[in-house]
Structures are given as C-alpha cells and as structure tokens.
Amino acid sequence: xxxxSDSQGLNCRMAHRFRSISVDGLxxxxxxxxxxxxxxxxxxxxxxxxxxxxxxxxxxxxxxxIMISDSQGKPxxxxxxxxxxxxxxxxxxxxxxxxxxxxxxxxxx
Numbered sequence: 001x002x003x004x005s006d007s008q009g010l011n012c013r014m015a016h017r018f019r020s021i022s023v024d025g026l027x028x029x030x031x032x033x034x035x036x037x038x039x040x041x042x043x044x045x046x047x048x049x050x051x052x053x054x055x056x057x058x059x060x061x062x063x064x065x066i067m068i069s070d071s072q073g074k075p076x077x078x079x080x081x082x083x084x085x086x087x088x089x090x091x092x093x094x095x096x097x098x099x100x101x102x103x104x105x106x107x108x109x
Contacts, residue, residue, distance in 0.1 A: 009048030
C-alpha cells in the first residue's frame with residue numbers, strides 16, 4: 001500500500017528498453033537485474049500511485065520476491081500495472097506491505 005505523503009503521488013518508473021518485457025518472465029534480460037547498475041530514479045515515470053492505493057508486486061517462481069538495486073544500492077520493487085511493469089522505491093517511507101490470508105489472498109486489514 002502506498003504511504004508516500006507526496007500529493008503528486010508515488011512515481012513508478014521503467015526504462016524504455018525494458019518496457020516490453022515482463023520482469024518475472026523468462027525473457028527478462030539479465031542486465032535488468034545486475035546489482036548497482038541502473039539509475040532507476042532517472043528512468044521515465046510510467047504512472048503514479050496516490051496515498052492509500054494498493055499495489056500488486058510482481059513475484060517470481062514460487063512467489064519469490066523480485067527486487068533490483070539501483071546504482072546507489074537502493075532497492076526497487078517491480079509493480080504490475082495496466083501499463084505493464086514498472087518500479088517503485090522499496091522504502092517504508094513510500095510503501096508498506098499488506099498482510100494477506102494465505103488461503104483466500106484477501107487483505108487482513
């Protein structure tokens with residue numbers, strides 16, 4: 001869930017060259033996941049999310065969490081949107097996890 005207090009919303013970013021791929025798919029290039037390589041905060045904004053919006057994180061095989069680290073070592077979380085995948089900063093100032101019922105996958109909050 002978005003907890004960012006910025007009235008403009010939380011930016012979700014994706015480089016042009018990666019926009020056509022699914023970050024959880026087999027065709028995702030290794031280059032995307034190279035640690036400390038990308039300057040993600042400078043990638044174009046694909047969409048923004050307002051405070052209180054629930055985000056759908058992209059997960060890998062067996063629901064493993066996918067993360068990338070930017071050129072400063074900061075973590076970014078891939079989000080699934082109707083415009084494709086994009087990344088938000090994985091920081092408690094911007095987002096917080098929502099616990100789900102493991103059977104129904106409905107939020108417990």
